[in-house]
Amino acid sequence: MACxxxxxxxxxxxxxxxxxxxxxxxxxxxxxxxxxxxxxxxARDLPWRVAPKARKAGARPDPxxxxxxxxxxxxxxxATVAPRYREFLTRWPDVKAMAAAPLDDVLGEWAGLGxxxxxxxxxxxxxxxxxxxxxxxxxxxxxxxxxxxIGAYTAAAIAAIAFDRRAIVIDGNIERVVSxxxxxxTPLPAAKAEIREKLEEIWPQKRSGDxxxxxxxxxxxxxxxxxxxxxxxxxxxxxxxxxxxxxGNFPVKPAKKAKPNRVGAVFALVNAKGEMLFERRPEKxxxxxxxxxxxxxxxxxxxxxxxxxxxxxxxWEKTGEATHTFTHFHLTLDVYAGAAPKGFRRAxxxxxxxxxxxxxxxxxxxxxxxxxxxxxxx
DNA sequence: CATCCGTGGAA
DNA sequence: TTTCCAAGGAT
Numbered sequence: 001m002a003c004x005x006x007x008x009x010x011x012x013x014x015x016x017x018x019x020x021x022x023x024x025x026x027x028x029x030x031x032x033x034x035x036x037x038x039x040x041x042x043a044r045d046l047p048w049r050v051a052p053k054a055r056k057a058g059a060r061p062d063p064x065x066x067x068x069x070x071x072x073x074x075x076x077x078x079a080t081v082a083p084r085y086r087e088f089l090t091r092w093p094d095v096k097a098m099a100a101a102p103l104d105d106v107l108g109e110w111a112g113l114g115x116x117x118x119x120x121x122x123x124x125x126x127x128x129x130x131x132x133x134x135x136x137x138x139x140x141x142x143x144x145x146x147x148x149x150i151g152a153y154t155a156a157a158i159a160a161i162a163f164d165r166r167a168i169v170i171d172g173n174i175e176r177v178v179s180x181x182x183x184x185x186t187p188l189p190a191a192k193a194e195i196r197e198k199l200e201e202i203w204p205q206k207r208s209g210d211x212x213x214x215x216x217x218x219x220x221x222x223x224x225x226x227x228x229x230x231x232x233x234x235x236x237x238x239x240x241x242x243x244x245x246x247x248g249n250f251p252v253k254p255a256k257k258a259k260p261n262r263v264g265a266v267f268a269l270v271n272a273k274g275e276m277l278f279e280r281r282p283e284k285x286x287x288x289x290x291x292x293x294x295x296x297x298x299x300x301x302x303x304x305x306x307x308x309x310x311x312x313x314x315x316w317e318k319t320g321e322a323t324h325t326f327t328h329f330h331l332t333l334d335v336y337a338g339a340a341p342k343g344f345r346r347a348x349x350x351x352x353x354x355x356x357x358x359x360x361x362x363x364x365x366x367x368x369x370x371x372x373x374x375x376x377x378x
Numbered sequence: 379c380a381t382c383c384g385t386g387g388a389a
Numbered sequence: 390t391t392t393c394c395a396a397g398g399a400t
């Protein structure tokens with residue numbers, strides 16, 4: 001990449017005292033060039049990633065694997081995703097396999113990962129790709145964007161990483177990197193337009209996917225939210241915030257709201273086989289489609305007669321509490337345990353499962369734990 | 379544009 | 390203990 005001689009470089013007017021140094025009128029390398037060189041040497045080894053070296057040799061990632069990883073990585077850390085991703089890929093090696101699976105199997109495999117709409121849309125997307133795209137993911141940003149669970153970020157990421165399209169990928173990492181590079185002081189999310197404009201100017205035609213992954217790796221390892229390691233940054237010389245020493249001020253974010261408290265009660269009904277009664281939660285809303293213990297709604301105040309929400313008449317004993325913090329509220333659940341009365345018949349949306357075998361969202365796992373205290377305690 | 383939607387790790 | 394926040398999307 002030939003360096004065009006700058007006609008604005010300071011070297012023209014260099015003082016005589018620097019004559020022996022003869023610094024090259026070194027125009028700084030463009031950001032993509034510096035970033036990609038850094039990525040070639042420092043790319044993280046991730047299970048869904050084709051390393052830059054292999055990529056240059058012609059290897060291409062499986063679009064299914066890219067899609068699966070991107071959905072799982074939405075608002076979820078690499079450390080959490082990596083082992084779960086391997087389980088998904090082993091269980092459903094391709095999109096047709098996932099499309100053929102029952103939704104409840106996918107939800108069960110997703111248990112504990114949070115944001116369960118992702119799992120519902122994952123399955124819906126697999127079915128769509130299998131049925132209306134012949135089992136192949138579309139290779140354009142626009143067509144990808146139309147699929148369930150694929151928004152602006154994920155569509156661009158898949159287009160760039162799996163299909164080598166020039167697509168402007170913007171995630172939280174890249175927002176942070178760019179807002180520091182250009183010292184963008186507009187608060188998010190309003191700053192997104194400006195961030196996109198800056199990226200549009202510098203985004204390379206070639207190695208679009210590697211550029212996106214390089215920016216994200218940089219954001220994760222160097223240009224971190226707290227204590228960025230600017231001394232190791234390949235583009236610090238181009239970074240407006242670094243030069244001003246203000247990298248800690250970016251990105252500007254709005255203040256967060258306080259989380260209200262909510263309370264409720266759940267009931268752990270146990271039968272003679274030691275199985276516990278679970279029910280499938282409504283398809284939409286919090287923990288939609290997941291298994292849980294029957295119980296009250298979760299409100300600011302406890303209901304007058306919580307036993308109206310019990311699944312059966314039983315000698316309910318309060319065995320403990322479960323506390324959990326969701327994205328937008330704190331929850332305290334009173335946990336009651338009881339034995340199923342004779343002749344009890346479960347409803348159609350309920351099922352008996354050994355508690356240790358149930359694939360549950362975390363709050364329900366905590367509630368089950370509070371219903372069955374571990375035998376040993378010193 | 380604002381709100382809803384999980385979880386676990388780090389500081 | 391509390392706060393922050395991570396490869397966001399749907400409504």
